Amino acid sequence: MHILVTNDDGPPSDQSSPYVHSLVSSLQAAGHTVSVVLPHTQRSWIGKAHLVGKSVRPSYFRPSPLTTSNGRLSNTGTTHTRPLPSSSTDEEWVLVDSTPASCVQIGLYHYFKERGPIDLVISGPNYGRNSTAVFSLSSGTIGGAMEAAVCGFKSIALSYAFFDRNHDPTIITGASALSVKLVEHLHANWDPTTHLYSVNVPLVEDVGSRKILYTHMLQNTWRSGSCFQPIEVPEGEDEGPAEAEAAMRKAEEKQGIRELTGESVPNSGRETPLQSHVRYTHKHFKWAPHFKDVYQSVEESEPGNDGWAVAHMNTSVTPLRANFMHSGQQEGEIKL
Template sequence: MASKRLRILLTNDDGPPSGPKGHSPFVYPFARALVDAGHDVRVVVPSSQKSWIGKAYHIADKCTGVFYYPPVGSDDGTGGETSDLPRERREGEMEWVLLNGTPATCASVALHNLFAPNSFDLVISGPNLGRNSSTAFAMSSGTVGAAMAAAISGANAIALSWGLMEGWKPPPREFVDAATKVSRDVVERLHEVGWGEGEGRVDVYTVNVPLLPSIQKSPEVRWTTMAQTAYGRLFKSTPHPDSTTSASPAEVNKGGPAAVAAPQGDNVKPATSGDESSSSSSAKKDELRLKDEHRKEKLHFVFAPDLGALINPRPEDLVEDTDNHAIFAGAISITPIRAAFMPAKAPNVQLRL
């Protein structure tokens, strides 16, 4: 049982519980663990997966939602009841809110609309299906985006991500159980450490927990900075649905690209069979010109990122003291950041779980 009962808002970008093989396998067991530790937990999550959406708000859309009641005693939280209005809860039952908005919308609506001001001691976004280490992933992440939205609203925020590591996909149940416990311990310890004040304030702690054998026994915890990374192509040109040569649309793997091992979209049929870098022989050498394929086919692109080197970096590319370096060494990474995507100074505290 926790030493202090915390009032926690839990959100994510993976959506409602899906079971171990779905897009959102981690949020329910983690929520349940927080409740079992004695914390007062309220869950407000998107009604569907919203990975790779950052801190976006769909301001032209109307946001609606329903109440969701996971079955008491469930292993994965699926198969519960939904209701347009809240109802009396049964013993041991949790009440969730599912909104058809972005992760940042969920955080904002929960903090400013669903509950009274200053209701929460802590906002946790996650656990994400897949790591959010390094700038390329963190700045794209709906998990980090929701934590940023909460921080900008003045809340103490943590972005929590569980890294699916090469050779352990899908992760064994015992890894998930261990990550659940250690993540709860990290969250409670960070609340004790605090977020600081003034120029030294930390807006968000972004925590990456690698699902590796090391997580099962007294895992190392490291203060880190965020590795500087980049990505190249994210979208792939494919035949338009109206085209007679249209192929089946590509799908992003569950949890977004950080949750998989290999580049995505290699099985997507290109719009043309020619060299994408070719241009008309009549074009002037230095003239900016559309690729020829886009002059012959309707524009149609699918999210099919080529992220092989980003997901599985070479050991020599891992910079010491960064989040990437830590998780690939089997350690838990805690990166203090500001809501301006600026590094924040780590507290002068030795973390021991």
């Protein structure tokens, strides 16, 4: 197959994108032609957005050979402002200063024509799970796959659910090997009513021997109030998206340890509302969602959903359609 790979974590990096090089190498080793277009930096939680009114500029990433060093897979390479000459056989990936959905559009229609038609788009592997509605509806990984689906291409959103962040190369390699087999199976047995699949692979030992389950997406909500915390910060001192994403992954790692040990999730409660004698209090707001809402909804759910499957160290495969399906049976004219 000719497979287009994108993600929302950016080019290979131990800190923000530790899995994409492993997947690309595993797909290539299985005989597939792999073309890669990634955001030039981390773009998590951006959904299927495009940056309207902004021109998109490519750069070119040349990954170093994938090796193991100091107990980790290498995630190195060099970035260049101009592509290699057409005569070169060196591997080169395209980076664009935009979103995963934009990467898909540019990869599908503006590069790689000489490699033949694209058979499948894979968005990921995401650095962390994309299970349940709360995570999935904002996921840049799923957003990239959704963009491919609305362009008429088969697509898979792939996420690696970590339970600790030691990036064990054996576990990552095992997850990529399983992912390749699963991708091949889904493509060969594609359900005609499905536009895309959301797949969550747990990063655990011998993941290939664990169950792979078709699941539905758990419908959950933010139950503990606002996802933003009022703060007082001087202008110019806000933390960037990379720092915010790192904090989220740290919280996810703590939850992974709880899932491994059976420890319950603490309930921190709601924030105390600010009191003021003026119309508005001028504040800054920091993105600080209560991730315990997600984990508690999974603990309280019945078996069969994506969150439950991942929490029990199984791979979840959730068939999706690229639309907001209507609900209910309401029909006809509304008269007021």
